[in-house]
Amino acid sequence: KKIVAALAALAICATALITPALAQDKKFTVALVPGLTTDGFYITMRKGAQAAADALGVTLVFQGAPDFNPVTQVPVLDAVIAKKPDAILIAPTDKVQLVEPLRKANDAGIPVITVDTFIGSGVYQTGAGEADFPLSYIASDNILGGEIAARALAKAIGDKGKVYVSNVKPGISTTDQREEGFKKEMAANHPGITVLETQFNDNDANKAASQLQAVFARNSDLVGVFGANLFSALGAANGVQQAGQTGTIKVVAFDAPTSIVDNINTGLVDVAIAQHPAEIGYFGVVSAYAHLTGQSIPVAIGTGFTIMDKSNIADPNISKYLYSE
Numbered sequence: 094k095k096i097v098a099a100l101a102a103l104a105i106c107a108t109a110l111i112t113p114a115l116a117q118d119k120k121f122t123v124a125l126v127p128g129l130t131t132d133g134f135y136i137t138m139r140k141g142a143q144a145a146a147d148a149l150g151v152t153l154v155f156q157g158a159p160d161f162n163p164v165t166q167v168p169v170l171d172a173v174i175a176k177k178p179d180a181i182l183i184a185p186t187d188k189v190q191l192v193e194p195l196r197k198a199n200d201a202g203i204p205v206i207t208v209d210t211f212i213g214s215g216v217y218q219t220g221a222g223e224a225d226f227p228l229s230y231i232a233s234d235n236i237l238g239g240e241i242a243a244r245a246l247a248k249a250i251g252d253k254g255k256v257y258v259s260n261v262k263p264g265i266s267t268t269d270q271r272e273e274g275f276k277k278e279m280a281a282n283h284p285g286i287t288v289l290e291t292q293f294n295d296n297d298a299n300k301a302a303s304q305l306q307a308v309f310a311r312n313s314d315l316v317g318v319f320g321a322n323l324f325s326a327l328g329a330a331n332g333v334q335q336a337g338q339t340g341t342i343k344v345v346a347f348d349a350p351t352s353i354v355d356n357i358n359t360g361l362v363d364v365a366i367a368q369h370p371a372e373i374g375y376f377g378v379v380s381a382y383a384h385l386t387g388q389s390i391p392v393a394i395g396t397g398f399t400i401m402d403k404s405n406i407a408d409p410n411i412s413k414y415l416y417s418e
């Protein structure tokens with residue numbers, strides 16, 4: 094009996110010794126759910142995430158919907174949750190509509206970190222909010238991004254005239270904040286500029302192009318447009334070109350797909366504000382790994398911008414921030 098008890102005790106000790114080692118050797122799987130799959134911004138974010146995953150021995154799963162829409166993103170998220178990854182990084186496509194679907198992940202014990210966009214107010218882990226359960230928010234400062242866009246457009250149009258914002262749709266944290274920052278800066282510091290009604294394009298560049306022409310048809314004195322994300326900006330620029338107004342109607346673009354280089358060089362786009370999506374993906378995976386291995390992580394991580402125009406676009410230190418395809 095004594096021997097059996099001693100062996101049992103030994104087994105318990107051995108398990109206690111072995112378990113932490115096994116936990117450390119565990120290969121973690123982190124899922125990255127982008128806003129949509131066919132967007133240079135998220136393709137670049139995935140590259141950064143993959144670089145961190147390779148460095149840390151993490152398996153990265155990239156699964157998303159073909160369009161930027163909660164109706165298509167939620168089923169993808171449900172499928173990801175069913176596979177029980179160790180952590181989820183997600184760019185929620187709506188501040189409100191993704192709260193309950195993400196709570197399911199959290200309730201299932203899967204840590205959630207939001208990248209690029211946020212849910213609720215974007216202030217997490219306060220114990221106060223209905224949507225404060227994500228561990229961290231990793232993104233650009235989008236209000237600042239909108240302010241930068243406003244200053245660039247104001248400069249391009251000599252601080253006077255009519256402009257408008259080409260935007261995706263209300264309810265997306267990033268593009269809502271860019272519009273907010275843009276309008277705040279215009280109202281505070283550019284009294285000679287009139288900001289016309291925002292045009293929402295549902296992330297459809299063709300729609301953004303026809304809206305540009307419709308706004309121009311109603312306002313022949315239109316002098317500028319701020320495209321608040323990649324598709325809004327490309328579409329608005331195409332609209333300016335189709336209207337034969339290249340250089341007359343100034344375009345400030347958020348985001349930096351490779352095609353922006355030609356648009357800058359031909360004078361169709363004055364300024365492009367590149368985000369650093371690879372950094373967002375990299376720090377997303379590092380944060381998830383840190384949390385999974387028992388480290389505390391920052392509740393928010395801010396990444397920067399690179400402002401591109403004709404004067405610097407040929408510089409490799411600038412062009413390295415163009416998005417991958």
Ligand code: T6T
Pocket residue numbers: 128132134135209210265267268321322323324347348368
């Ligand atoms: O501007 C990015 C991203 O930050 C935003 O949340 C959605 O649109 C993009 O993906 C660009 O298409």
